[in-house]
Amino acid sequence: MSMADEADVIVIGGGIVGASLAYGLARRGRSVCLLDEGDDAFRAARGNFGLVWVQGKGAGTPQYARWTLRSAAAWPAFASELTAETGIDLELSQPGGFHLCLSDAELAGRQVLLSGLRDSLDVDYPFELLDHSATARLCPHIGRDVVGASFGQLDGHVSPLRLLRALLQALSQRGGRLATGQKVTAIAHRAGAFDVTTESGRFGAARVVLAAGLGNRELAPMVGLEAPVVPNRGEILVSERLQPFLHHPTAHVRQTGEGGVQLGDSKEDVGYDDRTARAELARIASRAVRMFPLLGRVNVVRAWGALRVMTADGLPIYEASTSHPGAFVVTCHSGITLAAVHADALAQWLGGGTQPAEIAPFLAARLEHVQATHSH
Amino acid sequence: MFKRLTPTEGAPVDVEVDGERVTARAGESVAAALLNAGRVPLRHTPISGAPRAPVCMMGVCFECLVEIDGMPNVQACMVPVRRGMRIRTQHETRRVEVDDAR
Numbered sequence: 001m002s003m004a005d006e007a008d009v010i011v012i013g014g015g016i017v018g019a020s021l022a023y024g025l026a027r028r029g030r031s032v033c034l035l036d037e038g039d040d041a042f043r044a045a046r047g048n049f050g051l052v053w054v055q056g057k058g059a060g061t062p063q064y065a066r067w068t069l070r071s072a073a074a075w076p077a078f079a080s081e082l083t084a085e086t087g088i089d090l091e092l093s094q095p096g097g098f099h100l101c102l103s104d105a106e107l108a109g110r111q112v113l114l115s116g117l118r119d120s121l122d123v124d125y126p127f128e129l130l131d132h133s134a135t136a137r138l139c140p141h142i143g144r145d146v147v148g149a150s151f152g153q154l155d156g157h158v159s160p161l162r163l164l165r166a167l168l169q170a171l172s173q174r175g176g177r178l179a180t181g182q183k184v185t186a187i188a189h190r191a192g193a194f195d196v197t198t199e200s201g202r203f204g205a206a207r208v209v210l211a212a213g214l215g216n217r218e219l220a221p222m223v224g225l226e227a228p229v230v231p232n233r234g235e236i237l238v239s240e241r242l243q244p245f246l247h248h249p250t251a252h253v254r255q256t257g258e259g260g261v262q263l264g265d266s267k268e269d270v271g272y273d274d275r276t277a278r279a280e281l282a283r284i285a286s287r288a289v290r291m292f293p294l295l296g297r298v299n300v301v302r303a304w305g306a307l308r309v310m311t312a313d314g315l316p317i318y319e320a321s322t323s324h325p326g327a328f329v330v331t332c333h334s335g336i337t338l339a340a341v342h343a344d345a346l347a348q349w350l351g352g353g354t355q356p357a358e359i360a361p362f363l364a365a366r367l368e369h370v371q372a373t374h375s376h
Numbered sequence: 377m378f379k380r381l382t383p384t385e386g387a388p389v390d391v392e393v394d395g396e397r398v399t400a401r402a403g404e405s406v407a408a409a410l411l412n413a414g415r416v417p418l419r420h421t422p423i424s425g426a427p428r429a430p431v432c433m434m435g436v437c438f439e440c441l442v443e444i445d446g447m448p449n450v451q452a453c454m455v456p457v458r459r460g461m462r463i464r465t466q467h468e469t470r471r472v473e474v475d476d477a478r
Contacts, residue, residue: 140473241423241469241470243472245473258422259423259469294472294473295472297447299449
């Protein structure tokens, strides 16, 4: 075992959430060590659909809606900065996004959800409800089964893989360290500092941030916190590359910057199983073909499953340890949408700054009596 | 560049490649027929535009994608030639909404 490597902050978890925080801390001048478990870990960041999504998030919890709005608004500058630092085009586009509806009941549900959200907020919450022909004017190629859509003007999408690569490269350029193959086995707190033991080394820092996705469940009690997160599987198919035909993201179908069309997704309670299931893939594909009939003749080249990191109410946990000052837990299931605000306001808090007002409610204790809803 | 090791094996099979007649041999794959006819590259890649030709000839590398009878991005090494088959080499990204109008 090597001697403990010292840094200002250790971030545990090399996915989108951990990398966003590590980058945000490094750009504030902190020395950062980012510990990544390895390719045998469940890697939500590699299976993500890639939406930067606002519409529908935070019903009943206006703080979450405001936090989401803040991040979506910060995304253009965040992406420009990362591209300027790394030369990597993140393929960010925020032209507004559609939630296509295949029944009148679904469309009516969108109306209730989104107007309720708008009424709960004291800020602008731009969305429109469109019938079939109004949807088709903005989004050609929709099928007859699409009765209409909700259109959120702030919605967008990004390449999650390019984002992850850019964050890790920018972290390294700013002097941060990425240590891979580091499964954390113990976290000790001595004399105001943390000593993190992994299967192959030891790392020391004054602060430690747990951003290990599903791994946070076991890590949090090591620093006097709780992270009652559970897996929820989503499956995605991706097509051959096509010339651009779909210029807006939709909640279930989006065309990537390189031309492939991603078809999502499922919400399955199947434990720690990230494989694909043929019946679920068939359901996803047939829904996508009802939405865009031209996809019926397109070749699918790949399909995968990945595990969302879910709390019982679907909302994040952002919490500082009182028993182990300097330790924090961060978990959410919208690591892409929230990346911009994680790299900015949240990183500032984790580095010793003030806590962003929006996140005060997101403590683990609220979850003790919550029934699982998997709401967004 | 390529020549058949058994030039007389298999009955002649006429196929169409980019609108021109090419004589293949029964039992060989589309990829083999294209290589024998000197029809390389089979495609240019969608992102960088790099030329591509078959590498593995056994269904693994996905370099030999061509359009066969109107279906783009088919692995040429995995499809035997058939009389009258219409094969197109691919030099731009598939345009799916144009297929709609066909």
